[in-house]
Amino acid sequence: MALRVTPGMMQSQLMRNINHNLTRMQGLQNEQSTGRKLNKPSDDPVGITYSLRYRSELSMNEQYDKNIAQAKSQLEHTDTVLGQLSELVQRAQELAVQAQNDTNPQTALDAIAVEINQIYEQAIMIGNDQLNGKYIFNGQMTDIEPYDSATAATAAAPDTDDQTVKVRFSAGVTVAVDITGGEVFGKTGDNDNLFKTLKDIYNSLTPTANKAALQTAANQLNSRYEKIINTRSEVGARTNRVDLIDQRMQDLNYNLTELQSKTEDADMAETILKFNQEEAVYQASLSVGAKVIQRTLVDYLN
Known part of the structure; x- marks a missing residue:
């Protein structure tokens, strides 16, 4: 039995994809503003253990x-x-x-x-x-x-x-x-x-x-x-x-x-490049969404 794709399903899938693109872009934007690729433990669970170890040793050495x-x-x-x-x-x-x-x-x-x-x-x-x-x-x-x-x-x-x-x-x-x-x-x-x-x-x-x-x-x-x-x-x-x-x-x-620095700091050139790519993807997803989801007679009646 063929699955019927409804406009609601299309809209939900589109919003999920757009939000996903926006989240990736926001993460890269955060890296640019802080200059760090490791801003919270979830960014790199393995890297955070090394980072804390380096910080501890530097603190003792101080x-x-x-x-x-x-x-x-x-x-x-x-x-x-x-x-x-x-x-x-x-x-x-x-x-x-x-x-x-x-x-x-x-x-x-x-x-x-x-x-x-x-x-x-x-x-x-x-x-x-x-x-x-x-x-x-x-x-x-x-x-x-x-x-x-x-x-x-x-x-x-x-x-x-x-x-x-x-x-x-x-x-x-x-x-x-x-x-x-x-x-x-x-x-x-x-x-x-x-x-x-x-x-x-x-x-x-x-x-x-x-x-x-x-x-x-x-x-x-x-x-x-x-x-x-x-x-x-x-x-x-x-x-x-x-x-x-x-x-x-x-x-x-x-x-x-x-x-x-290698563990925590972001490569700014690479981060900017990735951000520009994600921004282009995000703008493209918005453009495609506007074309896919067209207004219907029901929208005008509402």
């Missing part, structure tokens, strides 16, 4: 980038402070050598002692250096001043905290960004503790010179200077590592951004 900037700032500041301390100890070494000259009168030794005492006070100030309100030489106890001028050279002085501050740069990758006071200035019981050594030099010069004690203190000062230099070299090595991590992170972010 925090790691902040950690890298923080680490660089702290390491560079520590290197600057250690450079100042090195120059200070070098000056103390020069004065110690000068004081060992047998031709020095007591007045000259007294003048050297005064300068050594000033170096001691400056070393205390460097030991209590702060960055962003945090003491850099007291390990994880960054809110406690590590050194006191009155006790730093004595056996009563407490040792600084030996737990380093570590910054995470990726899963399983951490780098210490500080140096403890014990590493730089020496612990309380160390013979070459910088503060004790400076006081020993001072005491060996006044009120009268003690050349044997001066020689011993000068040797301890040389020992401490070598350790300060080695510590500064370690800070430089850590800075270089952070730079390498930073470069790797920048490369990783570039690759992830490129992959995200």
